[in-house]
Amino acid sequence: MSMNETTYIGPYLACRHGNPSGKKSLNSCPNSSCSNHGRSVYENFCPQCGSKITDVEVAANMEMSLRNEMLDGDRLTDLIMEGDKVDGMHFFGANISFAPPQYKYDEDRHTEFEICPIAIEELMERFSSVFAAEIEKAKRVYGEGNVQVRFGVVRGLS
Numbered sequence: 126m127s128m129n130e131t132t133y134i135g136p137y138l139a140c141r142h143g144n145p146s147g148k149k150s151l152n153s154c155p156n157s158s159c160s161n162h163g164r165s166v167y168e169n170f171c172p173q174c175g176s177k178i179t180d181v182e183v184a185a186n187m188e189m190s191l192r193n194e195m196l197d198g199d200r201l202t203d204l205i206m207e208g209d210k211v212d213g214m215h216f217f218g219a220n221i222s223f224a225p226p227q228y229k230y231d232e233d234r235h236t237e238f239e240i241c242p243i244a245i246e247e248l249m250e251r252f253s254s255v256f257a258a259e260i261e262k263a264k265r266v267y268g269e270g271n272v273q274v275r276f277g278v279v280r281g282l283s
């Protein structure tokens with residue numbers, strides 16, 4: 126896998142992951158050899174292996190699981206793959222086009238794009254509405270108070 130340094134500018138989701146060494150329980154697949162083990166499953170039976178979903182205690186040191194769960198569906202991208210090195214935070218940006226037409230620009234061309242206060246507000250609103258389901262999911266995964274929509278620059282590896 127090759128890593129590219131990237132600079133993301135725009136709205137993104139900042140998620141604080143708690144208690145990296147403790148235990149936590151969640152509705153998950155009890156089958157320890159299943160890829161869903163340790164991930165939240167919102168169905169009665171595991172879609173991978175068919176086990177009945179129960180309360181499973183797992184190590185809370187699950188940065189990768191949390192991250193993978195958020196990346197399900199490919200609509201978000203991990204802005205800093207070593208996210209937990211940044212103060213216990215994960216950062217997710219848009220992996221699909223979400224901006225209103227006036228803010229679209231061609232990434233393949235050299236171009237100028239002004240970021241004015243109105244643009245920041247509109248882009249944040251659009252991000253929050255396009256990714257409403259992901260934001261709700263993040264609140265379930267990380268906890269309500271640990272999820273923020275921010276606007277800024279994130280420099281990382283992807």
Ligand SMILES: [Zn+2]
Pocket residue numbers: 154155156159160161162171172173174175176
């Ligand atoms: Zn399973």
